[in-house]
Amino acid sequence: MLRSVLLATALSALTLGAAQAQTAVKIGVLGDRSGVYSDISGEGSVVAARLAVEDFAKLDPSVKVEIVSADHQNKPDVGAALARQWYDRDGVDMVIDGVTSSVALAINQVTREKNKAFIDTGAGTADLTGPQCTPNTVHWVYDTVALANGTGGAMVKRGGDTWFFLTADYVFGQTLQRDTSTVVTKNGGKVVGSVKTPFPTADFSSFLLQAQGSGAKVIGLANAGGDTINAIKQAGEFGITEGGQALAGLLVFSSDVYSLGTKVAQGLVLTEPFYWDLTDGTRAFSDRFAKQMNGRKPTANHAGVYAGILHYLKAAAALKDVKDGAKTVAKMKEMPTDDPLFGKGTIRVDGRKIHDMYLFEVKKPAESKGPWDLYKTLATIPGNEVFRPLNEGGCPLVKG
Amino acid sequence: MTTIFGVPTQALFGQLLLGLINGSFYAILSLGLAIIFGLLNIINFAHGALYMMGAFVAWMLLTYLGLGYWWALGLAPLVVGLFGILLERFLIARLYKLDHLYGLLLTFGLALIIQGLFRNQYGVSGLPYAIPAELSGGQRLPFMFLPNYRAWVVVASLTVCLATWLVIEKTKLGAYLRAATENPTLVQAFGVNVPLFLTLTYGFGVALAGFAGVLAAPIYSVNPNMGADIIIVVFAVVVIGGMGSILGSVITGFALGLVEGLTKVFYPEASATVIFVIMVLVLLVKPAGLFGRTA
Numbered sequence: 001m002l003r004s005v006l007l008a009t010a011l012s013a014l015t016l017g018a019a020q021a022q023t024a025v026k027i028g029v030l031g032d033r034s035g036v037y038s039d040i041s042g043e044g045s046v047v048a049a050r051l052a053v054e055d056f057a058k059l060d061p062s063v064k065v066e067i068v069s070a071d072h073q074n075k076p077d078v079g080a081a082l083a084r085q086w087y088d089r090d091g092v093d094m095v096i097d098g099v100t101s102s103v104a105l106a107i108n109q110v111t112r113e114k115n116k117a118f119i120d121t122g123a124g125t126a127d128l129t130g131p132q133c134t135p136n137t138v139h140w141v142y143d144t145v146a147l148a149n150g151t152g153g154a155m156v157k158r159g160g161d162t163w164f165f166l167t168a169d170y171v172f173g174q175t176l177q178r179d180t181s182t183v184v185t186k187n188g189g190k191v192v193g194s195v196k197t198p199f200p201t202a203d204f205s206s207f208l209l210q211a212q213g214s215g216a217k218v219i220g221l222a223n224a225g226g227d228t229i230n231a232i233k234q235a236g237e238f239g240i241t242e243g244g245q246a247l248a249g250l251l252v253f254s255s256d257v258y259s260l261g262t263k264v265a266q267g268l269v270l271t272e273p274f275y276w277d278l279t280d281g282t283r284a285f286s287d288r289f290a291k292q293m294n295g296r297k298p299t300a301n302h303a304g305v306y307a308g309i310l311h312y313l314k315a316a317a318a319l320k321d322v323k324d325g326a327k328t329v330a331k332m333k334e335m336p337t338d339d340p341l342f343g344k345g346t347i348r349v350d351g352r353k354i355h356d357m358y359l360f361e362v363k364k365p366a367e368s369k370g371p372w373d374l375y376k377t378l379a380t381i382p383g384n385e386v387f388r389p390l391n392e393g394g395c396p397l398v399k400g
Numbered sequence: 401m402t403t404i405f406g407v408p409t410q411a412l413f414g415q416l417l418l419g420l421i422n423g424s425f426y427a428i429l430s431l432g433l434a435i436i437f438g439l440l441n442i443i444n445f446a447h448g449a450l451y452m453m454g455a456f457v458a459w460m461l462l463t464y465l466g467l468g469y470w471w472a473l474g475l476a477p478l479v480v481g482l483f484g485i486l487l488e489r490f491l492i493a494r495l496y497k498l499d500h501l502y503g504l505l506l507t508f509g510l511a512l513i514i515q516g517l518f519r520n521q522y523g524v525s526g527l528p529y530a531i532p533a534e535l536s537g538g539q540r541l542p543f544m545f546l547p548n549y550r551a552w553v554v555v556a557s558l559t560v561c562l563a564t565w566l567v568i569e570k571t572k573l574g575a576y577l578r579a580a581t582e583n584p585t586l587v588q589a590f591g592v593n594v595p596l597f598l599t600l601t602y603g604f605g606v607a608l609a610g611f612a613g614v615l616a617a618p619i620y621s622v623n624p625n626m627g628a629d630i631i632i633v634v635f636a637v638v639v640i641g642g643m644g645s646i647l648g649s650v651i652t653g654f655a656l657g658l659v660e661g662l663t664k665v666f667y668p669e670a671s672a673t674v675i676f677v678i679m680v681l682v683l684l685v686k687p688a689g690l691f692g693r694t695a
Binding site: 034035036037038039169195196197198200201202203205206207209210212213225226229230233234237238239243255256258259260261263264296 | 516
C-alpha cells in the first residue's frame, strides 16, 4: 500500500516537476489503517489526500506535494512516535486525519513542540480547541459539543424531552453523555436514567430492556463504531422504535449506517457535517473517491482530509514556505475557507473550523434507491450555533 | 410490585431470559472447544475466527448466491467444517507430538491471518444481515418483549448441544471417540483409524463454531472482529467448566450467561469482567474446573 502511495506521489511529482516547482510540502496522513476506525479513516484518507493534491495542482502548479501515510493503531504512544519521526527525520510539514481522541491529543502536543501543523479531521474531543488548543492545530470536521448540540437540541425540539443514555464506559462515552445531557436540560428536557456499558459490548439487549423500561422518549447512544451498530441492530429486534421510543445516535458515520442497512437503521436521527449526496460538488468528489475505493462513499472524515489539505495548500501557496507550522496555521485562519465539500467557512482563533452541520434522518427502505442512499436532511444547523461559543472552551489563545 | 434488591422481579425475569440466550452462544462455542481439546489436545484459538467465518459465509451465500438464512444454517457449518479439516490435515496434525503451546501459537496465528484477510476485503464496520422473515417479530410476554429470533437461538443451540452430547455419550461412534481421548494408541491397536477420527472431530468442532456464527449474524454486527471479542469469554467458560468436559462446557455456558445477565442489572460496568472473576475463584478452589477430572 505504502508503495502505491509513494508511486502515485512520485508520478505527480514528475508531472509537477515540469512546471517549475517552488514550494515543497510534505503531508503525513496518520490514521487507523487496520483497527475499528479503519473504515472511517484508513486507506480512504490517503485516497482523499491524493484527490486534494490532484485538484490543487490544477489550481496552482507551483506547490510540489508529497504524501506519506502510516497506521497509528489507535495507540497514543504509537501516534506520537510516528509524528515525531516524521517531523524530525522525514521532513513532514503537516499531519492530517488523527482519528481517535487520545491519539489526536498526543499528536497535538508533538506538533506544537516541533512547530509543525496538525489538521485533525477524525477525532471527536472538543478539548483540541478547548484547554488543549495550540497555535499549530486546526480541528476540521466535528467535535463532541457540536454532536450534542446538533442531535441533542434537535431531538428535544421535536418532542423528545425525556432521555435515557446507553453510555460506553470510557472517557469518550462519558464526555458525550455529559455534553448531551447539558444540551437536553438547557432545552427543557430531562434525563431519566443511564447505563454504563462495558467497551466493547456485543449484546445490548439487557441494556435496551432497561432503557425500554425507563419509559424515556429518546434513547441516546453515547458510543461509537461497533457498539453503536450492535445497539441499533438489537433495538430494532426488540421492537424499541416500533414501541414509540426514538434512537439518537450521538456519533454515527455514514459507513456505520451503510453497514446496518436502511431496514435496521431507518428513522435514526444523527448529526454530520458531510454526506456524499448533498450537492453537485459532494457528488462529483464522492464518485471519484468511490472509483478508487471499491465503490465505497467517503465519510465525513475523508471529506475533511480533502478539504483540509486543499486549504492548507492554499496557505502554503500564499506563504511560499511552510517550515514554520504556527505561521502556516495562522495564515489558514486568516484566509476564509471555500471548498466543494463544506462550502464557505472560517477557522477560528482557537483552531475550530466553522461550517454548517446537518441533522439527518436515515431513510426507510422504500425511500432508499440504493445501498448508499441513506439520509434525508431534516435541518441545516448554522455553524455559529452548532459549535461551542469561542469564549466557553477555555482555550488560552482566546483573549478576554 | 415485588422487588429483589430494588429491581422489580418482572425485569429480573427478562434479564434472566436474555442471559440464557447469550449463554446459548457460549455453550455452543465452548462445546466445540471442549471436544477439540478433549480429543486433539489442541487449544483452538482459531475458534473465534471460524465463528466469524460462519457469519460471513452466511452473508456471502445471501449476497452472491441469493441463498437465505435456512440454507446458510446448513451450508455455512459445512463450509467452515471443510475449511477446518484442511487446516487440521495440513497444519495442526503436525503438532500433536509437541507441547500444547505450539498448537496454541499456531491457531492464534491462524486466527490473526483469517481476521486480517476478512478485514482487508470487507472493512471493519460490518455487513448487514437481516433476521429471516419467518422469525421476525416477537411475543409480548408478561415481563418482556421476546423477539422470536432469540427464542429460536435458544431452541436451536439447546438442540445441537443435546444432540452432540447424545452422540458422544450414547452411540458407538461416541464410545470410540471417548476411548480415543483416553488412550489413542490402544484404540488404534483395535483397528480404529485414529488420525481420521481426529480430523473429523476437528472439522465437527469448528462446524459448531460456524453454526454459532450463522445464529449470530442477524443479531450481532457481522464484522471481522466479532470472533476475537467473544473467544476470550468462551475460553474462560471452558476453563470454568473444566477443559475437555463436554457436558460441563454446555452447562457452564448457559449458567455463565445467566450470571452475566444478572450482573447487567445490578452492576452493568462489571458485566464484561464477572466471568473472569468467577474463573479466578473456580481455579483457586477447583483447579480442574467445575466438571473437570483431576489428572
